[in-house]
Amino acid sequence: MRKGPRRLRPGLGAGGGELEPGGFSASGRRTPLRPLRLWLLLLVLAAGALLGLWLLWREVAEQGWGVKEQQQQQQQQQEIGGSQLAHKPRSLSSSQLKRLSSLVDLQRLWHSYLQPILLERYPGSRGSKQVQQFITERLRGLAASWHIELDSFEDRTPRGMVSFANVVATLDPAAPRRLVLACHYDSKYFPHDGRGRAFLGATDSAVPCSILLELVTALDQELLRSKEQGAKVSLQLLFLDGEEAFGEWSDTDSLYGARHLAERMSKASLRPGVTQLQAMALFVLLDLLGADGLTIQNHFSDTASWFERLVSIERRLHRLNLLASHPQEQLYFSRHPIYGPVQDDHVPFLQRGVPVLHLIATPFPVFWHTMEDTEVNLHRPTVENLCKILAAFVAEYLWL
């Protein structure tokens, strides 16, 4: 949804230049002219003036039309959810960043949100149902009063028919545009190992889920105020089910929840002529986060300016000494050239034109998809720092 290139206009300068042969008038002053040549000269001058006027008129008309067209385009973009380029964030001052960081509570994130999610929760399992209810109840307990929907469905998998449920929480369903934060809450299905251990997927993606829950808890009062003031851009959280493949990753065995929801939202209208999907101004996906020494790289050029905001927030928080165990200014968000795309829950949304920021550790954690992806292998300062950076990003985006 990038803005189209500006229309090319015929250059007045070039046309005007041809009609202003300086040598002609200069020589005219030097040599006395006979009446016929004088008439000819006047005729040429008159024709030149007319041509100049016509070109000027065309220029103004083109310009006027171009502006009108641009305005129409912008209006249309805003109406259909808008380009991320059209939205301007607010920069927080140092004191605002300090205050905001103090709202993020690592103990609450860890004990109230992360630990209850750290259980086996593959789609259709008892743990899945438990986590789904846990997320829903925690969101219902917030002052901002979230609108919560369950997108439940069944799909065919290599393990037969399985039931899935995405949790969709929207701060203000009536707002014309949405900043979307997403993660998957399912854990990959693995048989228990020889020691009876289940796969818990701490970074994949219990930590991202707990970061989202802590973030909206920390910003609860600010979000409530923004909703009461009728902000044009609201926040939406997606806790997606069935990201993981049951067998070999394929187009049909993976991203069950994201595929179902993107399809559904592309048909559900927010208001006449605008679908819920078109209302997504920016889709931020969190995955594989929580290990020590992680790096997050940019994946898309059209959202690079938003990635830059994260780079800048990390630097500003570092300079204010608000990040723990953070020895250098740029530790997580890396300005390296754009990293190739990584298949994940954003794909079905991206394919339908939603602008995406994919916040995933690359390279993946060393214990990715092993029984070692557990709480003991997480790095608390990294989790806390990422939550603070993201809280600042959301506050700047939503003008909280």
Ligand SMILES: [Zn+2]
């Ligand atoms: Zn995974």
